Amino acid sequence: MSLHYLVTGGAGYIGSHLVLALVGAQHQATVLDDFSTGHRWATEGHEVIEVDIRDLAALRSALLHRHFDGVFHFAAKSLVGESGQKPLLYYQNNVTGTANLLEVALENDWRHCVFSSTAAVYGSPQSAVIAEEHPLNPVNVYGETKLAMEQLLSAVHKQGAMHAVCLRYFNAAGAAPDAHRGEWHEPETHLIPNVLRKAAGEARPLTIFGDDYDTPDGTCIRDYIHVLDLAQAHLKAMAMLHREGGFHTLNLGSEAGYSVREILRACETTVGQPITHDIGPRRQGDPPRLVADAGRAGQILGWRATRGLREIVDSAWLWEQERQRLQAR
Ligand SMILES: NC(=O)c1ccc[n+]([C@@H]2O[C@H](COP(=O)([O-])OP(=O)(O)OC[C@H]3O[C@@H](n4cnc5c(N)ncnc54)[C@H](O)[C@@H]3O)[C@@H](O)[C@H]2O)c1
Incomplete structure (x- = not known):
């Protein structure tokens, strides 16, 4: 059955991959x-509602009388360092x-939410x-803000108004370069894109913080999860909510x-040259x-990550070359 979902933050890294997965599963995404x-560029071909979720009046008017079968909520600020400098903004x-x-969502009777924790x-x-x-x-x-967002969803669920899944991602990585999607944050704080940006010739230093x-x-040591595996988990989480709430x-x-160091070595193998750091x-x-x-997640969703580090780094490197071309335009 084709359903219609709202994807907040769907112009961002992970959200834009979810939009692709929704369309691939014959759903509609706004x-x-x-x-x-x-x-x-990451939203081309999709319906877009341009609004800041901090503005309740604008949000209400943009979404008045719209029906969605559920909401995937990615929209957030997510830079750890900036969050300490600008706590009120966060x-x-x-x-x-x-x-x-x-x-x-409650005013419009949308009752299913998958949230990016x-x-x-x-x-x-x-x-x-x-x-x-x-x-x-x-x-x-x-x-702190992500925990508060989980708690908000839990409170609304207890009130009987919403079914929700909070997905606590570890380190999202990798790309769908064949679909012109990938990670592009400014500033970039994540390891794999930073290593590959250095390999592609960016001038700024690449620093390993502590050895x-x-x-x-x-x-x-960190746990890296391919963004396409994340997208599949979102589809399964939403389907589970519709079945069981x-x-x-x-x-x-x-x-x-x-x-x-293992990530650096994996990147060096993919690009075929040493990367200075x-x-x-x-x-x-x-x-x-x-x-x-x-x-x-394995028990409840029947989901597990299927893509390993090689696929993550290879896809991120293909995307980095595409990203350099987009940047040069
Ligand atoms: N990237 C990761 O490794 C990672 C890990 C754990 C959790 N997360 C969470 O996943 C989500 C997506 O992360 P990402 O890396 O794709 O980030 P991103 O910055 O690429 O995407 C966030 C999107 O939300 C939009 N947005 C932010 N504030 C908004 C507002 N007030 N109104 C409307 N739109 C707004 C941004 O424009 C952007 O398109 C975030 O909630 C993040 O906290 C990411």
Whole structure:
């Protein structure tokens, strides 16, 4: 059955891949975005509602009498460093914006929401792998706002008004370069695109933050999940909500941990040349290891990551060359 979904933040990195997956699954997708970090080229061919979710009156009027079978809520600010410098912006954008969106959703009787949460809600890990039962103790404002967004959804669910899944992503990576989609943030804070931008000739330095952690090679270990695997998990989460309803929090990760040096080596293999980098001091708040236990998503959604590091890096490198061409236009 073809359904029609609203995708907030659908002009951004992960949201634009979800739009492709929805269309691929014969659904309709309408993007809602203010283009603060999203890209117009990523929405070509799709209906777009340009509005800032912080503006309740504008949101209400843009969505009046619209019917959607559910909402995928990606729209958020997500730079950890910036969140500490601009906490009010982050609370207004992420938390107030979500409250506004939920208000309009309830007014229009949309009752299913899949929300982009993050591993940042856990804070400093207390175990080698992180399951959903891990204490929730964010160590930055970004993580605090994401936890508050989860709590908002939970409260609205308890009121009997909404079924929701909060998907706690670990590190999203990779691209669908054949569909002209990929990661493009300014500034870019994620490791793989930064390594590949350096390999493609960008002049700024590439720094590894700390090589004296208690890990096999001294650099931090993270869990990288291909953006196309993430998109599939969203489709499954929405389908599950339509079947069973409820409120769920699920980790989305590959359950494999790679160190910064391993990522560098994987990128060097893909590009076929060494990539120059420096070693800098540790960044405050960076735990040595963050790896998901994604067993609950496996049980509840029948989902697991199917794409490994090679596919992530190869697709990200193809996309980086496409991105350089777009940038040069
Ligand atoms: N990229 C990751 O590794 C990662 C990891 C965990 C969680 N997340 C979450 O996933 C979501 C998507 O991440 P992304 O990397 O695609 O980010 P992104 O910045 O590429 O996309 C966010 C989109 O939301 C839009 N937006 C932001 N504020 C808005 C507002 N007030 N009104 C309307 N639109 C607004 C932006 O213009 C952009 O298109 C975010 O909620 C992020 O917190 C991302």
